[in-house]
Amino acid sequence: MQHLMRQRANRHIRELLAQDGLKISKLIQPLFVVEGLIGEEKISGLKGNNRMGIDATLNQIEKDLSNEVRNFMLFNVPADKDMKANFGTNTIRTIKEKFGSDIHLWVDTCLCSSSHDGHCCIYYEEDKNKINLKATLNALSSFALSYANAGADGIAPSDMMDGRVAAIRNQLDKNGHIDIPIMSYSTKFASEFYGPFRAAANSKPSFGDRKQYQIDVRNRNDAINSSLRCSNEGADMLMLKPAMSSIDLVAPIHTQTNLPVGVYQVSGEYASLALLAREGLTNFDKALLETWQVFHRAGAQFIITYGARKALKLGLSK
Ligand code: PBG
Numbered sequence: 017m018q019h020l021m022r023q024r025a026n027r028h029i030r031e032l033l034a035q036d037g038l039k040i041s042k043l044i045q046p047l048f049v050v051e052g053l054i055g056e057e058k059i060s061g062l063k064g065n066n067r068m069g070i071d072a073t074l075n076q077i078e079k080d081l082s083n084e085v086r087n088f089m090l091f092n093v094p095a096d097k098d099m100k101a102n103f104g105t106n107t108i109r110t111i112k113e114k115f116g117s118d119i120h121l122w123v124d125t126c127l128c129s130s131s132h133d134g135h136c137c138i139y140y141e142e143d144k145n146k147i148n149l150k151a152t153l154n155a156l157s158s159f160a161l162s163y164a165n166a167g168a169d170g171i172a173p174s175d176m177m178d179g180r181v182a183a184i185r186n187q188l189d190k191n192g193h194i195d196i197p198i199m200s201y202s203t204k205f206a207s208e209f210y211g212p213f214r215a216a217a218n219s220k221p222s223f224g225d226r227k228q229y230q231i232d233v234r235n236r237n238d239a240i241n242s243s244l245r246c247s248n249e250g251a252d253m254l255m256l257k258p259a260m261s262s263i264d265l266v267a268p269i270h271t272q273t274n275l276p277v278g279v280y281q282v283s284g285e286y287a288s289l290a291l292l293a294r295e296g297l298t299n300f301d302k303a304l305l306e307t308w309q310v311f312h313r314a315g316a317q318f319i320i321t322y323g324a325r326k327a328l329k330l331g332l333s334k
């Protein structure tokens with residue numbers, strides 16, 4: 017049975033997915049919240065974005081609301097890497113207690129910020145080349161459930177494991193969260209453009225790379241099949257990243273799945289504009305708006321971007 021009503025559940029998701037012009041309501045602002053941090057710390061390359069403690073986060077959301085931003089993607093950065101399934105739940109609870117239905121809070125769901133080795137999966141102890149899929153899916157679904165229990169409005173799995181959307185959906189449904197949507201990072205390339213993020217989220221792998229689970233940019237079939245897989249597993253919406261590396265795939269994936277498809281303008285893409293501007297080689301604001309217009313032209317129904325909170329100043333309407 018399909019649950020199309022999840023796409024209509026509240027005004028934020030209705031505006032996010034409306035097949036309409038480029039507006040602030042189609043943008044999602046990431047937040048890096050570091051458990052136990054007092055104040056905030058700069059993130060190299062991501063101007064206008066900081067690693068924040070909870071108080072700084074609440075202040076920032078307040079400001080973002082005054083700039084008409086309603087959609088957020090929360091990255092929980094735990095204080096210690098002990099794989100506790102409840103890390104981040106206090107953050108979610110505190111944010112939702114304060115802002116309630118004024119905001120729509122997506123929570124990135126992965127293991128890499130909390131695992132000792134910085135990988136998005138769990139490897140077998142005896143063979144670090146082999147992914148223990150069952151243990152990985154169990155861990156991801158229990159994270160997702162604890163986020164939903166804490167008040168998350170949507171779950172966004174970013175690990176790229178086969179079967180995780182189905183596993184998470186099953187876990188949510190069994191526990192009374194039939195209304196919580198899953199935005200799957202469905203086509204995620206192994207990319208050199210995640211650098212600033214990995215520093216911010218403390219998620220750099222300590223050995224190897226992510227090529228066993230993220231897609232090789234040369235492979236169009238794999239890129240499309242990964243999104244089809246997530247669609248078949250019950251994802252409510254699909255997301256492709258990096259945005260510029262996926263621009264040719266938005267339309268075919270939309271055509272083949274008929275699901276809402278969005279893009280993530282990742283940290284390295286955003287930072288590259290900031291670095292050009294710093295050298296006086298571009299106008300940051302204009303360049304940023306240009307990239308969003310291109311993503312929208314390509315058919316992206318929503319955009320995750322570190323610049324969402326600037327959109328009002330760039331002239332977008334809510
Ligand atoms: C981790 C995750 C990554 C991003 C979002 N979730 C990085 C990675 O896979 O290494 C990248 C976001 C960005 O670069 O802005 N699962």
Ligand code: ZN
Pocket residue numbers: 126127128129135136174175219
């Ligand atoms: Zn990860």
